[in-house]
Amino acid sequence: xxxxxxxxxxxxxxxxxxxxxxxxxxxxxxxxxxxxxxxxxxxxxxxxxxxxxxxxxxxxxxxxxxx
Numbered sequence: 001x002x003x004x005x006x007x008x009x010x011x012x013x014x015x016x017x018x019x020x021x022x023x024x025x026x027x028x029x030x031x032x033x034x035x036x037x038x039x040x041x042x043x044x045x046x047x048x049x050x051x052x053x054x055x056x057x058x059x060x061x062x063x064x065x066x067x
Contacts, residue, residue: 001067005039007032022046 007017010028015035019025019042027042029035056062 003043005043007035007039019043019046022050 003019003021005017005019007015010016014028014030015032016026016028017035017039019039022043025042025046027035027038029038
């Protein structure tokens with residue numbers, strides 16, 4: 001899966017990043033490598049929470065789709 005993120009320089013130094021497709025998914029880091037690693041963790045965590053918050057009823061099915 002590929003997802004777009006926007007990385008901004010932080011006023012106090014380092015960087016902060018946001019993922020427009022996942023509202024509230026933001027992170028920061030002191031270096032570009034750190035903010036990218038933190039983005040991967042933040043995206044995975046946000047998707048895990050979203051997947052767990054939706055429980056199907058007894059008439060529904062859960063499938064996984066790779067994009």
